[in-house]
Amino acid sequence: MTSSRSRLRTLSSSVAALAVALAVAALGPAADPQEALLPVAGTAAVTFSDDFDGPAGSAVDGSRWQTETGDNVNNHERQYYTAGNGNAALDGQGHLVITARKENPGNYQCWYGRCEYTSARLNTAGKFTTKYGHVEARMKVPRGQGMWPAFWMLGNDIGQVGWPNSGEIDVMENVGFEPSTVHGTLHGPGYSGSGGIGAGYTLPGGQAFADAFHTFAVDWSPNRITWSVDGTVYQTRTPADLGGRTWVFDKPFFLILNLAVGGYWPGDPDGSTTFPKQLVVDHVRVTTADAPATSGPITGIGGKCVDVAGANTANGTPVQLYDCNGTAAQQWTLAADGTVRALGKCLDVTSAGTADGTPVQLWDCNGTGAQLWTANSARDVVNPQSGKCLDATGNSSANGTRLQIWSCSGGANQKWTVTR
Template sequence: MARPRVLRRCLLAALSAVLVGSAAVGTAQADPAAAPAAAAAATFSDTFDGPAGSAVDSGKWQLETGDNVSNHERQYYTSGTKNAALDGQGHLVITARRENPANYQCWYGTCQYTSARLNTSGKFSAQYGHVEARMKIPRGQGMWPAFWMLGTDIGQVGWPNSGEIDVMENVGFEPSTVHGTIHGPGYSGSAGIGAPYSLPNGQAFADAFHTYAVDWAPDSITWSVDGTVYQRRTPADLGGKTWVFNKPFFLILNLAVGGYWPGDPDGSTSFPQQLVVDSVSVTTSGTPSGGKAIKGLAGKCADVAAGGTANGTAVQLYDCNGTAAQQWTVGSDGTLRALGKCLDVKDNGTADGSQVQLWDCTGGANQKWAISSANDIVNPQANKCLDVPSANSANGTRLQIWTCNGTAAQKWTVG
């Protein structure tokens, strides 16, 4: 099972205050008190859109720096974009290199490798929900990629009392297998409680993207790979030890090199190696199920502003988060519905630039939509397409209809 991993002392000091999800991303809320249902469900989504070579969103992630003597890992985690950067194709790439460009010093002497480790501590945390990452992992002896979580109270109670949920770990000598594990007081490190999941027929996880997830509820954590559930843990599995998972946790992504569990790289290991992350999302258990996301420009979703249900509430582009404000059903009558109301062209408009909104379903032609095989969403009355004005992918951009032109601003995927 997974060996312990602990944060560097400098980060532990920063965690001495109570950490909350201060940067949770969800539907826009000018006045949180006006939309309590939306505010109650902390959600997180990052699809890593941005120019090649750019840094991750600092509003969502921070980079840790330094080595990790506790596991005898070999890498030095760096800041900046040398080891963690966007690739311009909707991915975060964490790269492990055999190098030491700045004479970094590790627990064993001069460091031999660099890599990156990111977390959402102080920026986002959640308690319960569906937590997932779609990733393509590296390969080779000594590689140790992981997607995991730590309790936000680690600064007060330390590890393992904080709890650790390993959504996915892989050690390079097991190319076909990943592990899901929990660690807590009396069941940490090699005594962690978990299970492996292996691909059939010797397939390697490094050959393709896979989705690693947990469904986390009070007194229950369930692991899956590509939607296939392979284990569930409850307090009954702890033999009387303390369950420490009914509280907020933050997210961590990292690529370690070497350590007690994977062993060190050897002559068969090639560098650089990369952990390619396509998306990370958290949808809390308070989020209603049902319906489908309508995903468009920059991987963002059609969203009902602030989860409002009043007639005339704006429909906008926003980070996908799985809330009810982004759950749309396609009616047999040609409507698109969310929160019990219909996607409506304001004032029955047919001109370019007519805004769309949420409104009581009336059966009118301004609430009829056709989804084409070319991924257009067309209002037949106006013969115009659902459109993001000026191709502006900023959160809160209000949607409209416009003459169909085949641009990315008018391409939508339902589901």
């Protein structure tokens, strides 16, 4: 299966970070030691895992992977992808090795004539798909002009809707002329190829990705995808980043591993590129939360609860402090997409404002930065879009005190505890 994957160019932490920070906060001096912490997500379940254990020279597990064959005219890549274990084999030490060679023993024909290179491309179509979760691969990429290793995903409906309507999530791509940088990108209708939405991550100090193994991952939830390298988050994308174009990432996708040679983006190998080249994969793993988030109160200054005024579900309803009463208006869920929810709606910064004193409200969940929240161990709850803290107006604990965002000061009116 081929797709057109031409040159790709172009903050918040995941809700797990929020959960951890708030959990730590709840254990601090301000928390009642008898209170139980609010579990934000269920226990992570492994839904796909391959550690590539097996005898040296053996092919990949056919129950997990299928091997694609052929060339790729869409990107003007130079390789022919072969079947079997000729270019994709286990090394007997717990690795999959995808090897690109300058050869053509099978007299393969490519879009430009007789193929000059062979390599391999594997996918899980028809064997495994995932909708959301933590998707990661630990790999060591090759170095050299013209090399293009990638770990990515395609929408499982590509056979019905075609590309880019199927959607594409590039977890990691590296092109040889950028040895210190990898890219993570989204492609979909109206934002594909060189118009993909993404960003790059560069290793510090001039290190090259080919020098060591690194773990490349996305954390994918409804209306939100976050990319990381070795646990360091470098970008988050939501529907708000698409400028009104369609978000096509709320359906099953399958996984792909490949090592391309040449193409529009990396350019062709030159006299400096020696062969063979190897993409070495230590593991591929997908985990997901298999239990729902649960709800509980969020308490602040004076022990008062974060409350939806009048338990009103209308858009624009103020969010305030009020005596804790156990009603649904005070039951907040830290959702898997980084939002904080009550009564089926999201905690929202009014008009996506960033100024001190912008009130917060209840609003339909829409995936924008105005509805994303993170926290730190100091019990600050922060809206990353504005960089401001959730704040009780006027340092007051009176019933009806409106909540707002304000520059983080460390005051008691900006400290929050999540309990149940």
